[in-house]
Amino acid sequence: MSSETSLSALAAQLAAKQISSRELTRQYLDRIAALNPSLNAFITVDAEKTLLEAAAADALIAAGQAGPLTGVPIAHKDIFCTDGWLTTCGSKMLHNFVAPYDAHVIERFKAAGMPSLGKTNMDEFAMGSSNETSYFGAVKNPWNPAYVPGGSSGGAAACVAARMAPAATGTDTGGSIRQPAALCGITGLKPTYGLVSRYGMIAFASSLDQAGPMAPSAEDCALLLNVMTGFDPKDSTSLEREKEDYTRDLDKPLAGLRVGLPKEFFAEGLNNEVAAAVDAAVAELKRLGATTVDISLANSQLAIPVYYVLAPAEASSNLSRFDGVRYGYRAPDYTDLNDMYAKTRAQGFGAEVKRRIMIGAYVLSHGYYDAYYLQAQKIRRLIADDFNAAFRVCDVILGPTAPGTAFKLGEKSDDPVEMYLNDLYTIPANLAGLPGMSLPCGFDSQGLPIGLQLVGNYFSEAKMLNVAHQYQRATDWHARQPEGLK
Amino acid sequence: MSLTPDDVKRIARLARIEISDAEAQATQVQLNSIFDLIATMQAVDTTGISPMAHAQEVYQRLRDDAVTETDRHAAFQAIAPAVENGLYLVPKVIE
Numbered sequence: 001m002s003s004e005t006s007l008s009a010l011a012a013q014l015a016a017k018q019i020s021s022r023e024l025t026r027q028y029l030d031r032i033a034a035l036n037p038s039l040n041a042f043i044t045v046d047a048e049k050t051l052l053e054a055a056a057a058d059a060l061i062a063a064g065q066a067g068p069l070t071g072v073p074i075a076h077k078d079i080f081c082t083d084g085w086l087t088t089c090g091s092k093m094l095h096n097f098v099a100p101y102d103a104h105v106i107e108r109f110k111a112a113g114m115p116s117l118g119k120t121n122m123d124e125f126a127m128g129s130s131n132e133t134s135y136f137g138a139v140k141n142p143w144n145p146a147y148v149p150g151g152s153s154g155g156a157a158a159c160v161a162a163r164m165a166p167a168a169t170g171t172d173t174g175g176s177i178r179q180p181a182a183l184c185g186i187t188g189l190k191p192t193y194g195l196v197s198r199y200g201m202i203a204f205a206s207s208l209d210q211a212g213p214m215a216p217s218a219e220d221c222a223l224l225l226n227v228m229t230g231f232d233p234k235d236s237t238s239l240e241r242e243k244e245d246y247t248r249d250l251d252k253p254l255a256g257l258r259v260g261l262p263k264e265f266f267a268e269g270l271n272n273e274v275a276a277a278v279d280a281a282v283a284e285l286k287r288l289g290a291t292t293v294d295i296s297l298a299n300s301q302l303a304i305p306v307y308y309v310l311a312p313a314e315a316s317s318n319l320s321r322f323d324g325v326r327y328g329y330r331a332p333d334y335t336d337l338n339d340m341y342a343k344t345r346a347q348g349f350g351a352e353v354k355r356r357i358m359i360g361a362y363v364l365s366h367g368y369y370d371a372y373y374l375q376a377q378k379i380r381r382l383i384a385d386d387f388n389a390a391f392r393v394c395d396v397i398l399g400p401t402a403p404g405t406a407f408k409l410g411e412k413s414d415d416p417v418e419m420y421l422n423d424l425y426t427i428p429a430n431l432a433g434l435p436g437m438s439l440p441c442g443f444d445s446q447g448l449p450i451g452l453q454l455v456g457n458y459f460s461e462a463k464m465l466n467v468a469h470q471y472q473r474a475t476d477w478h479a480r481q482p483e484g485l486k
Numbered sequence: 487m488s489l490t491p492d493d494v495k496r497i498a499r500l501a502r503i504e505i506s507d508a509e510a511q512a513t514q515v516q517l518n519s520i521f522d523l524i525a526t527m528q529a530v531d532t533t534g535i536s537p538m539a540h541a542q543e544v545y546q547r548l549r550d551d552a553v554t555e556t557d558r559h560a561a562f563q564a565i566a567p568a569v570e571n572g573l574y575l576v577p578k579v580i581e
Contacts, residue, residue: 096565097565098565100558100561193541193542194544207540207541208541233547236544236547237540237542237544239542302527305523305524305525306527308520308524309524309527323502325566325576326562326574327566327567328567329567336577336578337576337578337579339504339577340576340577341502342499342502345501345503346503346504354501354503355513355516355517355520357503358494358497358498358517359520359521360501361497361500362497362500363524365497374537375527375530375532376527377537377538377539378532378535378536378538379535380538381536381538382530384538384541415519416520417519417520420520431541432541433540433541433542
């Protein structure tokens with residue numbers, strides 16, 4: 001594998017015809033074939049289909065019709081419907097579902113001429129923080145295969161960290177791009193809610209779900225965001241906005257940048273080594289010209305309870321479509337229609353998905369709606385108001401992405417509440433609909449990556465990418481790669 | 487608040503998920519620990535706060551009432567568990 005794998009470098013090599021898309025894509029497919037048996041980052045790989053897409057990209061390049069990333073391959077989370085590809089969402093319920101159409105995100109990457117390397121593993125229906133709830137087995141962290149890669153976009157994060165793909169798509173409902181990016185030592189960005197179409201992205205919690213890019217660097221993410229974003233009439237919450245170039249501010253200096261440090265993100269529960277790495281990153285940003293402001297996001301403490309009412313409520317409604325009638329799994333034996341539904345769903349869903357559907361059904365049920373769902377929506381407003389107040393005194397909010405580094409496989413899988421606490425710092429941005437990103441800022445004493453989180457104001461992705469890119473020009477954490485992979 | 491195994495079975499029925507007595511017992515313990523976590527939000531005074539359903543103030547867009555989709559029923563039904571004559575098959579509902 002060439003040592004220079006940034007998207008801009010790969011695109012330059014393709015444009016200069018130093019390498020063809022077929023050759024480049026084949027290199028990545030070879031690496032997937034070598035590493036996937038041990039890491040389990042992909043659910044579906046189809047080299048033949050992928051190489052046909054690469055050949056089409058080569059034709060575009062030869063005809064002088066290439067876009068900025070034409071010919072650069074990318075891996076897609078198995079939550080995006082992909083025409084003619086198995087699209088499982090990590091579930092037995094969809095173990096046999098070959099999507100009959102493309103998600104908007106897939107359409108965009110196809111139109112950009114970027115071949116798909118395959119479909120990446122994920123927590124079942126994106127419900128999990130360790131990738132252990134996948135029906136297709138856990139993904140291993142490339143930095144140490146005894147540890148989880150985070151979740152739910154665990155396969156995406158692991159395949160990028162192991163350089164099985166130069167970039168990947170992910171989705172983030174409560175931290176599912178940022179937390180695995182942190183645990184695998186890569187960069188990932190969840191855009192402002194509404195920037196990327198949810199069409200064809202299998203729904204978990206529709207008011208929170210947002211797709212975004214995952215790659216080694218902020219510059220890579222900016223290039224991918226240029227492809228992914230844009231109005232889509234097929235998504236009723238897609239925002240009609242002028243097209244932006246997210247690379248436009250990458251090279252701006254950071255002088256005068258006001259970085260907000262929420263005291264709640266540095267309180268009890270934060271691992272000491274993570275705190276030290278984040279503090280060092282703050283010092284680096286100050287050296288680059290930034291100033292810091294102490295802020296408070298007092299209601300963010302309530303983000304987890306609020307999230308575990310709202311997300312399951314929305315999920316219980318969204319996942320009612322899996323009934324064994326139109327697609328996916330159907331139980332083999334049943335007595336009548338209701339029995340078919342109940343058996344199909346009992347057998348097709350895993351334990352965590354069933355738990356969340358049941359929480360959702362309960363909080364929406366008669367007599368409990370006001371106490372749970374409505375109360376959670378009101379506190380959601382308070383959490384968003386805290387952010388609005390904070391952005392009057394700072395340009396970007398900084399803190400850790402997760403309270404700790406990667407944990408061992410199996411360590412938290414028996415205790416849902418312990419697992420949920422992993423998303424303590426990431427959930428508030430989803431509830432408010434704000435953009436958030438994670439970038440590598442160091443390693444713990446066991447050699448596991450540490451993630452730094454930036455949360456920006458609505459539509460400030462270019463500013464966040466500017467901060468991240470300047471930090472990555474001054475540091476090399478994002479360029480480190482796990483050694484000894486085989 | 488504490489759910490009983492009967493509560494868990496009622497919720498499972500609402501969610502159309504078959505559950506055995508043993509599963510209901512195990513699920514009861516986990517759901518109760520999750521609801522203990524959720525209960526911390528009950529202490530917050532939210533008088534006068536309007537609920538936030540959505541991150542952006544968006545309104546339902548309208549479009550012309552014109553046909554925009556093509557007939558793809560064959561492709562969609564090719565992936566269904568059971569179809570016949572263009573219809574999805576389910577167990578008999580009306581005697």
